[in-house]
Amino acid sequence: MSARWTTAVLDPQISGGWAVARGPDGFLVDDNGALFPRQWLKRQALDVLSEHGIGHFDGEPVFLLELRSAGEVAGCGWRGLRQFMLEGDFDTYKLLGYAAQIGTWAREHRFCGSCGQAMTQIHWERAMYCQHCDLRSYPRISPSMIVLVTRGDEILLARSPRFVTGVYSTLAGFAEPGESAEDCLVREVREEVAVEVKNIQYVGSQCWPFPHSMMLGFHAEYAGGEIVMQPDEIEDAQWFNVHALPPLPAGRSIARHLIDLYVARRLGLPEPVLPG
Ligand SMILES: NC(=O)c1ccc[n+]([C@@H]2O[C@H](COP(=O)([O-])OP(=O)(O)OC[C@H]3O[C@@H](n4cnc5c(N)ncnc54)[C@H](O)[C@@H]3O)[C@@H](O)[C@H]2O)c1
Ligand SMILES: [Mg+2]
Ligand SMILES: [Zn+2]
Known part of the structure; x- marks a missing residue:
């Protein structure tokens, strides 16, 4: 909105x-x-x-x-x-x-996931309805954590094979059942680069309709470990100095906001605003 x-x-x-x-x-x-x-x-x-x-x-x-x-x-x-x-x-x-x-x-969600019969739209709330099961299905939203890990003047960025050539971004991943946002963040960072983090701070969120992610953005400090890249998911991961950054994600993404915000704070520049 x-x-x-x-x-x-x-x-x-x-x-x-x-x-x-x-x-x-x-x-x-x-x-x-x-x-x-x-x-x-x-x-x-x-x-x-x-x-x-x-x-x-x-x-x-x-x-x-x-x-x-x-x-x-x-x-x-x-x-x-x-x-x-x-x-x-x-x-x-x-x-x-x-x-x-x-x-x-x-x-x-044209068909009921429980009985397989056709579902219909209801018009007083955003839901598909199965009359047979009295079951409603609501729009799917997938919470995903995204985090900028920093170590003083250095920030940890990685490339997925899916990214535009040359672009490096913050680490991200989908929450699994049973996890808190913080559990998910710690697990994703461990899985993707084998690094440990501390002082996790929530920064802000962004709807990411590709196809249905809800990005929860964080900053975290490096706590230990050497970078070990997750096979298939991570093509390259490096510490970059805030004065020598690689090509970065699109201007309106929360990934870019997390990076720009930290760099601005580090360099004493005006803080950017996250596009809502
Ligand atoms: N807005 C931004 O700045 C920004 C930046 C980076 C990533 N993202 C988004 O964050 C999301 C997560 O990032 P990622 O691709 O690194 O995720 P990830 O590290 O969890 O790995 C992706 C894998 O997760 C699995 N997966 C796909 N959809 C899933 C779902 N709904 N729930 C659980 N697992 C699922 C698939 O096996 C997929 O290959 C993606 O939607 C991505 O587009 C947004
Ligand atoms: Mg990921
Ligand atoms: Zn049904």
């Missing part, structure tokens, strides 16, 4: 408003962006799997058309969510990030 964008459960039976369409290649866009007059968009030959009322943008209702396949709409193209995260209006990115998470979840 943001100043311009708030989530809400809106009944698709009501008419009007804006709509976004999401297919396998991302969101439908034209020169004005990804928001289209809903009645116009629904007249296009789109292969709609489901429709969801997702919230308000500048006070106007917004709906998501989740598509089975990418079709052709004259004058329009497709744009992935990552592009919206990297550049352009952040409120629009927040709206589309939410739409993507709702679309993914609804697509993956």
